[in-house]
Amino acid sequence: MAKHVVVGAAVAAAVSVLLTLSLQAQGRQGRGGAAGTQPAVQNVSQRAGTIKRLPDGTPDIRGTWVRVGGGMNEAGAPDSELKAFGVLSEPQGFGQGLVTAGPNGGKIEARQPKYLPNPRPPQGIVDPADRKLPYTPEARAKRMDYAKNMCCPAKSLAYLELSVRCAPPQPWAGGAVHVFQRPSEIALLFEQNHQSRIVYTDGRPHPNPDMVFFGGHSTGRWEGNDLVVDTANLDGRAYYGVGNTFAPYSRQLHISERFTVVSDKLITFVMTYEDPKTFTRPVKVAGFLYPNDENEELAPEFSCHEGSYSMQNIFGF
Amino acid sequence: MRKTGLFVAAAVLAAVVPALAHHAFSAEFDQSKPVKVSGEITKLEWTNPHAWIFIDSKGADGKVVPWRFEMGAPNALLRAGWSKNDIKAGTQVTISGFLARSGGSVGNAFQVRLPDGRDLFAASSLKDAEGK
Amino acid sequence: MRPSGRRILVTGAGLLVAATLTTWAAGQTPAPAPRPAAAPARPAAAGTQLPRTADGKPDFSGIWQALNTAAWDIQDHNAGLAGYLGVPPGKGVVDGNAIPYKPDALEQKKKNFAQRDTEDPAFAKCLLPGVPRATYMPYPFEIIQNPKMVGIRYAFARAVRTIDLTGRSRDWLEGWPDFWMGDSRGKWEGDTLVVDVRKLDERSWFDHAGNFHSENLHVVERYSPVDRDHLQYDATIEDPDVFTRPWKISMPLYRIIDRNAEIFEWDCRFDQDSEKYKDATPK
Numbered sequence: 078m079a080k081h082v083v084v085g086a087a088v089a090a091a092v093s094v095l096l097t098l099s100l101q102a103q104g105r106q107g108r109g110g111a112a113g114t115q116p117a118v119q120n121v122s123q124r125a126g127t128i129k130r131l132p133d134g135t136p137d138i139r140g141t142w143v144r145v146g147g148g149m150n151e152a153g154a155p156d157s158e159l160k161a162f163g164v165l166s167e168p169q170g171f172g173q174g175l176v177t178a179g180p181n182g183g184k185i186e187a188r189q190p191k192y193l194p195n196p197r198p199p200q201g202i203v204d205p206a207d208r209k210l211p212y213t214p215e216a217r218a219k220r221m222d223y224a225k226n227m228c229c230p231a232k233s234l235a236y237l238e239l240s241v242r243c244a245p246p247q248p249w250a251g252g253a254v255h256v257f258q259r260p261s262e263i264a265l266l267f268e269q270n271h272q273s274r275i276v277y278t279d280g281r282p283h284p285n286p287d288m289v290f291f292g293g294h295s296t297g298r299w300e301g302n303d304l305v306v307d308t309a310n311l312d313g314r315a316y317y318g319v320g321n322t323f324a325p326y327s328r329q330l331h332i333s334e335r336f337t338v339v340s341d342k343l344i345t346f347v348m349t350y351e352d353p354k355t356f357t358r359p360v361k362v363a364g365f366l367y368p369n370d371e372n373e374e375l376a377p378e379f380s381c382h383e384g385s386y387s388m389q390n391i392f393g394f
Numbered sequence: 395m396r397k398t399g400l401f402v403a404a405a406v407l408a409a410v411v412p413a414l415a416h417h418a419f420s421a422e423f424d425q426s427k428p429v430k431v432s433g434e435i436t437k438l439e440w441t442n443p444h445a446w447i448f449i450d451s452k453g454a455d456g457k458v459v460p461w462r463f464e465m466g467a468p469n470a471l472l473r474a475g476w477s478k479n480d481i482k483a484g485t486q487v488t489i490s491g492f493l494a495r496s497g498g499s500v501g502n503a504f505q506v507r508l509p510d511g512r513d514l515f516a517a518s519s520l521k522d523a524e525g526k
Numbered sequence: 527m528r529p530s531g532r533r534i535l536v537t538g539a540g541l542l543v544a545a546t547l548t549t550w551a552a553g554q555t556p557a558p559a560p561r562p563a564a565a566p567a568r569p570a571a572a573g574t575q576l577p578r579t580a581d582g583k584p585d586f587s588g589i590w591q592a593l594n595t596a597a598w599d600i601q602d603h604n605a606g607l608a609g610y611l612g613v614p615p616g617k618g619v620v621d622g623n624a625i626p627y628k629p630d631a632l633e634q635k636k637k638n639f640a641q642r643d644t645e646d647p648a649f650a651k652c653l654l655p656g657v658p659r660a661t662y663m664p665y666p667f668e669i670i671q672n673p674k675m676v677g678i679r680y681a682f683a684r685a686v687r688t689i690d691l692t693g694r695s696r697d698w699l700e701g702w703p704d705f706w707m708g709d710s711r712g713k714w715e716g717d718t719l720v721v722d723v724r725k726l727d728e729r730s731w732f733d734h735a736g737n738f739h740s741e742n743l744h745v746v747e748r749y750s751p752v753d754r755d756h757l758q759y760d761a762t763i764e765d766p767d768v769f770t771r772p773w774k775i776s777m778p779l780y781r782i783i784d785r786n787a788e789i790f791e792w793d794c795r796f797d798q799d800s801e802k803y804k805d806a807t808p809k
Contacts, residue, residue, distance in 0.1 A: 132580065139672050178513035229420040230495055230808035234800070237808060241421050243443070245684060245793055252469065255688055257670045257677050259587055264670045266677050268469070271654075271686040271707075273679050275668075281786045290791040374698045376688070378705035379469050382795040383653050383729070384441035386464075390422045392806045393496045421808070441703050468703050477701030496809045 127340040128302060135299050136338040139258045141375045146200025146364025147249055147348060149324060152208035191370040198345045204361035210324065216355040219325040239314060243381035245272045247292045248308055248332055253369050253376040263297065268376040276306050283309045289328060306334040327354035342368055423502040427493040431461050435485045440478040442467050447481065447503065449489065463489050463503035465515065487514060576751050584717050584751045587671045589782040589789065592662040594619060599735040600775060608643055608734065621774040625737060631768040638736025646734050652795035654685050654706035656730025657723050657745050658761040658775065666782050668789045676712060681789050689721050699725055704741055706730055721747040740767035755781040
């Protein structure tokens with residue numbers, strides 16, 4: 078089952094697995110493979126026909142959106158150099174939060190997402206195309222150190238994965254996201270663990286680089302229909318987890334995002350991760366956003382610390 | 395093989411979280427210690443990040459042992475069609491799961507089954523794969 | 527040289543200097559930078575012109591803070607000991623300074639008060655402060671206003687609220703867990719934003735003095751503009767399980783006019799756990 082990870086995380090894995098199974102059944106590579114063989118996201122901003130606009134001409138992206146993609150679907154993870162991770166795969170029958178039975182023994186009602194685009198834009202790592210992350214030797218050593226010590230149990234608090242600690246996810250959190258837009262800022266209010274991030278579009282600089290946060294600090298500007306965002310002041314504490322891609326980021330981590338408003342129903346994005354201590358070259362990850370069905374619940378509160386027993390369960394006090 | 399409907403349901407809930415997004419099953423629970431407990435539901439704690447089912451189980455010696463089992467997040471369960479009112483105190487169930495590392499009668503549930511064999515709750519039996 | 531030429535030359539020289547400085551600055555690696563001198567804040571008498579949105583409503587967007595001691599005790603109170611610095615003395619914010627508890631609820635309040643230093647969900651445990659306490663925690667918050675929804679980001683515990691302005695139904699809330707920050711629906715009455723808050727988790731407190739509520743708490747907030755940099759905030763509290771009648775709190779909210787002010791991410795519960803478990807060994 079998922080831990081401290083709502084719809085997004087919980088189902089992220091489930092979705093990927095289901096997609097993998099589904100596509101495998103059709104004799105094709107899984108979702109990750111599809112993303113891996115796709116070219117870099119094309120600039121489709123010329124398809125401007127159905128973009129809503131604010132009075133000043135910038136695209137109007139206000140509303141509640143659902144994100145797909147943006148994940149580090151590393152090829153072969155857990156790979157041979159992380160055999161320790163391989164041992165720690167999930168037990169048979171362990172759920173990712175996705176239920177297969179409904180109330181009173183009945184089947185669950187499957188909801189159709191109203192605005193999920195078809196076909197789907199690229200998701201996951203798009204550069205490098207083979208999805209083999211270009212770790213530095215230092216980063217590889219750190220991965221091995223964590224593989225040895227993070228499970229199970231974790232050797233110490235320092236090796237305990239952050240997801241179980243209700244750490245605020247970065248730079249995107251799961252569930253839906255409310256987007257607010259004002260001339261000086263674009264606010265992202267995420268569902269998962271009520272994380273939030275402001276993209277300042279008023280030209281202000283990032284703060285002192287010694288100020289670091291899980292979610293960092295974001296500034297941005299519009300280039301036509303593209304919102305270009307620069308995120309610094311990240312503390313590099315990756316949201317690592319057992320059996321997951323674990324990229325041991327440093328404080329040099331810098332994330333750029335380019336959001337392309339394709340229509341009022343679709344925003345595609347490419348995130349570029351740069352961290353010279355972790356990767357030998359930038360890594361690009363793609364994904365997209367579609368609008369939440371307006372007739373369904375909009376990003377209900379997901380508090381984490383308030384209801385979590387994990388620390389007591391792990392440490393005994 | 396999963397039904398298409400279920401696949402679509404999964405896609406509905408599909409806000410994929412970058413890299414991270416992994417639970418901490420192994421940090422908190424022990425996959426080498428499966429457990430199966432039968433008893434009567436006494437309470438449901440319907441709160442994020444995990445709902446908890448409390449059941450009273452009678453041991454062979456007749457002593458009642460209270461257990462609690464961790465379930466998914468209400469935000470996910472609810473979107474899958476659940477409500478807290480579906481899990482009623484007094485219901486007899488058999489819960490299959492894994493023990494917590496810290497010991498005690500605490501576990502993580504992957505199946506909650508009614509006496510007639512129907513599942514009240516069943517977690518996906520799929521292992522995590524690449525592409526979070 | 528002709529005056530215009532000189533002007534061009536001076537301007538050009540200025541631009542060259544600026545460009546050089548900019549390039550130089552960009553080329554510098556960001557060493558631990560000294561804090562830049564604070565830019566002068568906007569003059570206090572910035573006019574009474576209220577910012578308004580395109581549809582004529584007051585625009586409350588910006589960073590605000592209550593400047594009182596209500597987070598410690600919403601009633602009149604003396605100084606006391608707590609935490610690092612203790613409780614500052616202060617006038618309360620309750621109309622009539624009386625909270626109309628039912629008798630057994632008053633006993634519970636006293637129990638809470640006796641255990642406040644370990645049991646206050648906000649000050650002791652860094653959990654979400656709930657409504658209305660989030661408004662008067664001694665830290666700023668940011669209102670981000672759009673026509674269909676207002677977002678509020680609070681510095682304390684990264685708390686977040688959204689206020690739905692569309693009038694959509696609350697039906698879907700049935701069966702969902704209670705929300706520590708409640709479910710908020712807003713509408714305009716003239717220039718006042720009236721916010722109706724329900725489905726609040728019973729575990730939050732009103733203050734460090736142990737004033738509390740049940741899951742049936744109903745709060746109606748009113749945000750009214752006083753002038754460009756001040757709001758009047760009133761909240762009516764109703765909880766028939768705990769109180770014999772509704773009661774009200776009132777306070778001004780002050781706009782933070784520091785240049786480039788921001789609400790930074792602050793997860794104090796995570797920090798508390800980091801300290802509490804730093805030497806512990808996972809089982």
